[in-house]
Amino acid sequence: MNNIPIKTMRDALIEQIFDKMHKNEAIFFLSADFGAPALDALKEKFKDRFINVGIAEQNLINLSTGLALEGFIVYAYGIAPFLAMRAYEQIRINLSLSAQIKEINVNLIGVGTGVSYDVSGPTHHCLEDITIIRSLPTFIVFSPSDWILSEKFVDFSINIQKPKYIRLDGKPLPPIYNKIENFNLENGFYELVQGEQICLVSTGYMTHKALKIAKDLHGGNIGVIDVFLLKPIKEDLLFDSLKKYKFIVTLEEAFMNKGGLDSLMLNILKNKNSSIKLKNLGFKDEYIFESGGRNYLHKLNHLDEINIIKTIEECK
Amino acid sequence: MRFNTDLFEFLKQKALWVRQETLKIHKIAPETRLASSLSDVEIFVVLYYGGILNFNSKDIHWQERDRFIISKGHGAISLYPILANLGFFSKEELKNVCKEDSMLGSIPDNIPGFETINGSLGHGLGVGCGMALALKRKKIKAKVFILSGDGELNEGSVWEAIMFASHHKLDNIILIIDNNKMSMLGYQKDILDLEPLEEKFNVFNWESKVINGHDMEELYLALNHFKKNKSKQPMVLIANTQKGKGVSQLENDPLCHIKSLKEDEIDNILKELK
Known part of the structure; x- marks a missing residue:
């Protein structure tokens, strides 16, 4: 493999x-x-x-x-x-x-x-x-x-x-799902790492980052859920996987608070009257004119690893 | 069918009847765009009663039918009585235009006889090009007719489709432009002058014909010619028309697009209409 x-x-x-x-x-x-x-x-x-x-x-x-x-x-x-x-x-x-x-x-x-x-x-x-x-x-x-x-x-x-x-995504990326069998595409998400307390919920490219952080923080018991079907959402099923956590951190390359993955997750928590806390990470409400590679653009928006880890630490 | 006096009289009577029915619809639904729905009456009449369009009102998905996309959806109230008369839906529906739970609104959407969703301008030709490709792939000899307004040609998406149709030699496309020379707020020549319109199509490699869009014989002959055409080009019929045709209160009023007539005015027009 x-x-x-x-x-x-x-x-x-x-x-x-x-x-x-x-x-x-x-x-x-x-x-x-x-x-x-x-x-x-x-x-x-x-x-x-x-x-x-x-x-x-x-x-x-x-x-x-x-x-x-x-x-x-x-x-x-x-x-x-x-x-x-x-x-x-x-x-x-x-x-x-x-x-x-x-x-x-x-x-x-x-x-x-x-x-x-x-x-x-x-x-x-x-x-x-x-x-x-x-x-x-x-x-x-x-x-x-x-x-x-x-x-x-x-x-x-x-x-x-x-x-x-x-x-x-436009860039070549390593596979994630090569070792995973029998998952149902129509469920729309997959819990790639089972964790406790804190879960990173991500989509697209950010799932690679989430996996790396969960690995780097080995022993931190950080879960990772990859949401690949953003509409329709199997709300009950997704919540079943979420409910064991206390904190969720959403990661997406999208503007924050505007109907992206973060809004979608908040909506589920609201519909389920859940007490799980959510912190959303994504792009600020402005366009980026500064030139630079992806990591640099992430840094400008606190989406770099250091800042994501900082956010995770704050949840604890 | 040859064009003769009998056919001419038949089509003329149909056009008069369609205008009357359109006015009656406007009387119960003043939200409808009357002037825009009067410039294309003869076009609809010749297509449906002159034997140009192949259709089957009892089997609206009949594969061999000619596709007809009404891209200027707001100007198609005059098509409602025709479709009801031909059995696409019940004539009773005409009494409920714009009423609660009616199938027929001021702009036609999900109605038997209409191939697409209409109401936003500049979509019909591109969708028609997709259908034309599909028909060729399925080896169906039917044509794709698209009725467009002239004001609609302001939309850039139309020109994307104009380029596509000729590049791909979509000779099963017949675009009819209801060239009433007005859009909502005035005359095209003062807003975005489209002239020389026929030349524009010619440099884009379309076959073209300009006619009087209220003259039954010209419409009939041009559309029949296009149906048999072997030129390997898409075809455009520029039908010069008058917005509000037949109703003096609307003709030549630059704001006739948004003008609604009162009930008593309509009653008087109905008595005088010839």
Whole structure:
């Protein structure tokens, strides 16, 4: 098992879609002029079902809608902030709204969520997508922490006639779920580390950080729960895993207090009349113009390891 | 079907009836956009009663049907009586437009006969391009008709789709522009001048035709020509129309888009309408 490679979520996902396209002729793959190493083979093999629509996210969504209304399964691929925000009204009306009355299987694949495009600056940072896409009825929001989950999304997506948004980190990352068997994707979360008292609840890239901290604080009995399905949420099930803890620290590459993972967890605690305390860590209510790598951007927002550990210590 | 005097008279009577019915709807639902729903009456009549559109009101998902997307959703109140008359839904519904729990609102959404959600402008052509791709993939010979307003062409998303349609040679697309030359707050030429409109489409590699959108014969011949067209290009029919057509209180009023008529005014118009 030690040979499991570091991989980008998008390559794993595209390889899986490519595989399915051989058997399932109803699958279309549309890209807003955005690539991936794994996309080359797909483009070449399925010339009639791969379309580069150009740098035109609005039309990407509208074309996907038209195809889906005619019964096709569509994967619409682009850079996360542009896909989720440039085309938001197309997503709202033609996907979310339409899906309430018709079957629509459109899967938006947004690459570069959070600050994975760190040095490209605030236009490329994507800190709003969880909030805005989660606010749309009928949508499913998937936020994998590694390429294995990303790959598993494909089977899940083909049979569910709803619009979905899968938000992918832009950087290659080591696998997390290679040693985990028999977990249910539809449950939407997984308790990667069983702890006592304090639990880190994270999504996407931050789960890697949570795991590292839990390991570094060995003996600290810090739990880690990875939430990869941000909508819908199996509230009862998730609370069953949470209720043994006294403190929760949420970790996300998203703006804080605005409907992200933190709001989602607070809502569960409120609905369950729980006395568990919650501290949320994420990005401040401002854009980042300072250039720098991901760790630097985390530091500016108290999301670096030292500050996360400090927050954990304060909980004790 | 050949265009002859009988067909002309038939379509003319239908258009008169549609205007009357549209006014009656406006009488019970003054929230409806009357002027926008009067410029496209002849377009709807020729499509549905002139044998242009292939449809099956008893099987709205019939695979071979022509798809018709009404992108200017607010201007489609005049389509309600036609769809009811053709059996897409009960005529009783026409008495309840905008009433509680009615299927028919001031803008058509989830209604048999409408392919898409309408109401926000600039979406229809792009969605239509997706359908056109799908039909080609399924080897279905049907066409995708899209009715757009001219003001709607201000939306950038429309031009993304215009570029896409010609690049991908979507020759099963027929875009009809209800060119009434006005949007909500005035004349297009004063807001964002679209002219020369036909040339714009031509440089984007579309086949085009400009006609009088209230002339049954011109509409009939142009749409029939487009249906048989083998040019491998998407097609646009620029139908020059008048907003509020047939109602003198609306014609030539730059603010007619948002104008509602009073009940007694409507009664008088109904008596005089020809």
